[in-house]
Amino acid sequence: MQKVLETLIYLQDIDTQLQRLEAERGDLPQKVKELADEVEEMRNRLAQKIEAKNSLIAEKSSLDNDVILLDEQLKKYKVQLYQVKTNKEYDAITLEIETSEKNKEDKEFRSLELEESIGKISEEIKELEEQLQSQQALLEANKKELDEKLEKTHEQQQQLEEKRKGAAQKLSRQILSTYDRIRKARGGVAVARLIGGACSECSSRIPPQHGLEIRMMNSLNYCEVCGRIVVWTPDSSEE
Numbered sequence: 523m524q525k526v527l528e529t530l531i532y533l534q535d536i537d538t539q540l541q542r543l544e545a546e547r548g549d550l551p552q553k554v555k556e557l558a559d560e561v562e563e564m565r566n567r568l569a570q571k572i573e574a575k576n577s578l579i580a581e582k583s584s585l586d587n588d589v590i591l592l593d594e595q596l597k598k599y600k601v602q603l604y605q606v607k608t609n610k611e612y613d614a615i616t617l618e619i620e621t622s623e624k625n626k627e628d629k630e631f632r633s634l635e636l637e638e639s640i641g642k643i644s645e646e647i648k649e650l651e652e653q654l655q656s657q658q659a660l661l662e663a664n665k666k667e668l669d670e671k672l673e674k675t676h677e678q679q680q681q682l683e684e685k686r687k688g689a690a691q692k693l694s695r696q697i698l699s700t701y702d703r704i705r706k707a708r709g710g711v712a713v714a715r716l717i718g719g720a721c722s723e724c725s726s727r728i729p730p731q732h733g734l735e736i737r738m739m740n741s742l743n744y745c746e747v748c749g750r751i752v753v754w755t756p757d758s759s760e761e
């Protein structure tokens with residue numbers, strides 16, 4: 523019976539390692555996905571900013587073009603001004619000049635405002651591009667780590683499963699099925715230890731008489747509270 527109990531302890535150790543591997547692997551794809559989503563979101567933001575910048579540039583270039591046309595128009599008016607023959611004509615052209623100058627000033631002012639906005643958005647784009655670059659590098663590194671870890675845990679898992687198979691063969695079908703049933707019902711842990719007079723998993727006190735039986739290691743003993751198999755190992759005795 524002592525051999526059986528030792529096999530159960532060994533089996534539990536393997537199952538705990540297998541559970542840990544699964545948990546470890548479970549988190550990584552999620553992390554990579556989150557990073558990929560962030561990169562995607564940054565790319566979209568960057569594309570929007572570039573689009574906004576382009577439309578500001580187009581607006582500015584159209585205004586600058588208007589200013590050139592108004593300048594030409596103003597030159598023509600000024601030539602005409604020297605050729606007028608009546609006061610009425612003079613007043614009409616003077617009014618045209620004033621209106622065009624005002625119009626030109628407005629457009630120049632707006633063009634300056636746009637130039638400022640373009641400068642600002644260019645800075646934002648540059649900053650975002652830098653962020654995106656480092657985020658992408660992070661994503662690549664994480665992807666690589668994930669691939670390596672998946673490969674590594676896969677190997678470890680195969681090795682552990684081999685060991686598990688070997689250990690399981692040493693147990694009777696009945697004891698193995700009891701072990702598996704408790705393990706599934708109790709969060710992956712079927713074997714508890716007697717430590718300081720208590721069950722190591724649920725911390726319930728174990729009556730001294732029952733504790734003595736457990737220490738003898740010649741029968742299957744169960745925790746009366748959590749139902750796990752309780753064993754005693756010298757290294758766990760006085761903790």
Ligand SMILES: [Zn+2]
Pocket residue numbers: 714721722723724725726745746747748749750
């Ligand atoms: Zn217990």
